[in-house]
Amino acid sequence: MQRECKSVRTAYGNTLVELGKKNKDIVVLDADLSCSTQTQLFAKEFPNRFFNAGIAEQDLMTTAAGLACTGKIPFVSTFSMFATGRAWEQIRNTICYSNLNVKIAATHGGITVGEDGASHQALEDISLMRSIPNMIVIVPADATETKQAVEFAAEHNGPVFIRIARTNLPDIFNDNDYKFNINKAITIKEGTDISIITNGETLVEAIDCAKMLEEKGINAEIINVPTVKPIDSETIINTAKKTKNVVTVENHSIIGGLGSSVCEILSENYPAKVTRIGINDKFGQSGKAKELMDYYGLSAKKLYERILGILK
Amino acid sequence: MLKQISESEIEQIKKNSKKLRKNVLMMIHNAKSGHPGGSLSCIDILNVLFTQCMKYYPECEKNPDYKSRDRFILSKGHASAALYAVMALSGFIKEEELMTFRLLGSKLQGHPSNTRLKGIEVSTGSLGQGLSIACGMALGLRLDNINSKVFVYMGDGEIEEGSVWEAAMNASHNKLNNLIAFVDNNNLQIDGDIEKVKGVGSIKAKFDAFGWNTKEIDGHNITEIYNAIEEGKNSDKPFVIIAHTIKGKGVSFMENNAGWHGKAPNDEQLQEALKELE
Numbered sequence: 001m002q003r004e005c006k007s008v009r010t011a012y013g014n015t016l017v018e019l020g021k022k023n024k025d026i027v028v029l030d031a032d033l034s035c036s037t038q039t040q041l042f043a044k045e046f047p048n049r050f051f052n053a054g055i056a057e058q059d060l061m062t063t064a065a066g067l068a069c070t071g072k073i074p075f076v077s078t079f080s081m082f083a084t085g086r087a088w089e090q091i092r093n094t095i096c097y098s099n100l101n102v103k104i105a106a107t108h109g110g111i112t113v114g115e116d117g118a119s120h121q122a123l124e125d126i127s128l129m130r131s132i133p134n135m136i137v138i139v140p141a142d143a144t145e146t147k148q149a150v151e152f153a154a155e156h157n158g159p160v161f162i163r164i165a166r167t168n169l170p171d172i173f174n175d176n177d178y179k180f181n182i183n184k185a186i187t188i189k190e191g192t193d194i195s196i197i198t199n200g201e202t203l204v205e206a207i208d209c210a211k212m213l214e215e216k217g218i219n220a221e222i223i224n225v226p227t228v229k230p231i232d233s234e235t236i237i238n239t240a241k242k243t244k245n246v247v248t249v250e251n252h253s254i255i256g257g258l259g260s261s262v263c264e265i266l267s268e269n270y271p272a273k274v275t276r277i278g279i280n281d282k283f284g285q286s287g288k289a290k291e292l293m294d295y296y297g298l299s300a301k302k303l304y305e306r307i308l309g310i311l312k
Numbered sequence: 313m314l315k316q317i318s319e320s321e322i323e324q325i326k327k328n329s330k331k332l333r334k335n336v337l338m339m340i341h342n343a344k345s346g347h348p349g350g351s352l353s354c355i356d357i358l359n360v361l362f363t364q365c366m367k368y369y370p371e372c373e374k375n376p377d378y379k380s381r382d383r384f385i386l387s388k389g390h391a392s393a394a395l396y397a398v399m400a401l402s403g404f405i406k407e408e409e410l411m412t413f414r415l416l417g418s419k420l421q422g423h424p425s426n427t428r429l430k431g432i433e434v435s436t437g438s439l440g441q442g443l444s445i446a447c448g449m450a451l452g453l454r455l456d457n458i459n460s461k462v463f464v465y466m467g468d469g470e471i472e473e474g475s476v477w478e479a480a481m482n483a484s485h486n487k488l489n490n491l492i493a494f495v496d497n498n499n500l501q502i503d504g505d506i507e508k509v510k511g512v513g514s515i516k517a518k519f520d521a522f523g524w525n526t527k528e529i530d531g532h533n534i535t536e537i538y539n540a541i542e543e544g545k546n547s548d549k550p551f552v553i554i555a556h557t558i559k560g561k562g563v564s565f566m567e568n569n570a571g572w573h574g575k576a577p578n579d580e581q582l583q584e585a586l587k588e589l590e
Contacts, residue, residue: 027455051451051486059444059478066448069383069434070456074448090475093438094445098426100434 003204005168009107011143012164013038015150016075017045026154027067029053029076031060037077037107037164057082061090061102068100073154079113080106080122080163088128095159096134102160103153104129109139109163110251111284111292112201118283127256129161130229136160136182137229139258141203144173145226148180156182165201167289172203185232187239191221194307195239197262198249199225205293206249208300213307220307228258233265240272247275247307251298254278275310277303317364317538325534328401329359330589333562335397335410337589341582343414346422349572350467351394353498353531353557358398360537361463365545370403372430382460383433383449387442388467388496389423390574396420404431440473442466443493447479450488461545465494469501472510477522483550484523492544493524493552496531498559500570519552531555563588 027049034040043050053060064074083106095102113121130137140146153160198206210220248259259276293299340346366382369375412418419429423437446464529536544551560566563585
């Protein structure tokens with residue numbers, strides 16, 4: 001399905017600029033990727049409040065920690081691989097253990113990094129971030145949800161991780177009537193036959209998949225879980241009770257991310273069959289984002305085929 | 313001309329250093345764990361820094377001038393016993409609290425924790441992170457036009473961590489002349505002589521090359537310590553004090569012995585050490 005798509009990263013950069021105008025304590029750090037992450041928009045507007053750490057992600061993260069110690073609200077951006085991988089221990093031991101007010105807005109998470117291939121495709125970032133105490137983990141699905149998640153992060157006192165989609169995405173939400181709530185998952189579509197629990201770049205695929213399923217007379221419920229931690233257990237348990245058949249879909253390894261989170265909640269509260277759809281404990285490869293989504297079974301069409309198989 | 317430290321002040325500092333060393337040993341003995349070697353090597357510097365050179369407010373946020381305090385980061389967090397002892401001397405902690413060091417529920421964690429103990433700026437313990445934190449603090453203070461200094465204390469083994477050199481580049485690139493670093497150059501790390509484990513070479517030449525001002529001192533000479541810190545406060549670049557120290561300083565059987573990096577003295581060893589520190 002063809003739709004007009006928006007740059008989520010530009011939405012991120014613009015939101016930073018707006019926040020920067022309102023609050024002089026907002027500062028932004030990057031590691032030589034400001035044109036990719038779009039923190040350059042903030043850098044142009046507020047050059048004195050932008051710090052480029054160069055290609056030094058450990059220094060990037062702990063410098064942000066130091067700025068937070070002096071009352072600043074640092075937003076730190078780079079590719080998710082390097083933010084959450086290279087600098088994991090800085091995030092764990094300095095930012096989260098000290099409970100510092102650092103916001104990590106990482107771009108280029110997941111398989112949709114595309115042509116750069118496996119070395120740059122962070123498929124473990126959600127897993128790495130959600131296992132750290134004090135960390136909030138948000139995976140927005142479009143430009144509006146990204147904007148509101150970034151606004152939330154600026155207001156919240158404590159560490160936040162936001163995975164900013166690399167790909168351009170169609171608008172799912174409207175800024176006038178959508179209200180991001182850190183404690184809430186959102187029922188995008190009610191259904192009775194199967195629950196599709198997802199977030200981020202795969203939400204639009206799930207929506208398209210549900211339309212295809214509907215043509216076959218299958219009524220899928222779609223739950224968007226923008227906040228992986230803290231997770232809205234109630235909504236997840238309720239949908240499982242309703243459909244008794246749960247599928248999780250994520251642009252991430254099936255180990256440790258949204259699928260694992262859903263399994264943890266359901267196994268303890270309402271054991272139900274869960275099928276985790278994501279990258280199946282593999283490294284990615286080069287290709288166009290759309291091709292990769294299809295190859296790894298995350299496109300609407302592949303989801304549709306997989307779900308038909310599950311319901312057989 | 314910088315202010316000179318007087319003979320009577322030096323006498324008092326030396327007296328305090330002895331007491332601090334005793335407290336460190338009693339704390340580690342009581343906990344039956346801790347790091348005496350690297351704590352004793354930094355006592356004299358921390359003592360001079362806190363009692364003579366740093367601006368701080370033990371009542372923390374309750375003081376209206378709290379924002380303008382100087383910052384201290386113990387990057388070699390395993391020397392926590394030394395920091396706590398100095399913080400007790402400086403009014404942050406009650407002296408009797410020292411004996412809770414490393415015990416369950418204590419504010420005095422094995423490595424410093426800011427969420428447990430007021431006055432600790434940031435949690436440390438994992439080596440190689442303090443210098444970057446200091447850079448961030450120095451940048452933040454400069455943005456707010458706060459004329460405070462950021463002090464960060466590293467070990468010489470610690471600078472084997474690559475992140476230290478990322479931060480060293482950061483400090484000079486951003487011209488952080490409000491940043492003063494110490495390297496506790498006691499020449500020993502857990503597995504033995506630094507030069508045998510992983511030769512760090514000339515620490516001075518390295519920091520010179522990274523665009524810092526450098527000063528080498530005897531880290532147990534009170535006058536040299538004081539003068540170096542005061543010089544650092546007026547530096548036009550980030551400033552590093554490379555302090556030649558003795559691991560285990562003050563206790564003969566601990567001095568220059570890597571075996572005392574992370575081992576508590578038993579009852580007899582404690583008594584012997586305390587006697588030496590009379």
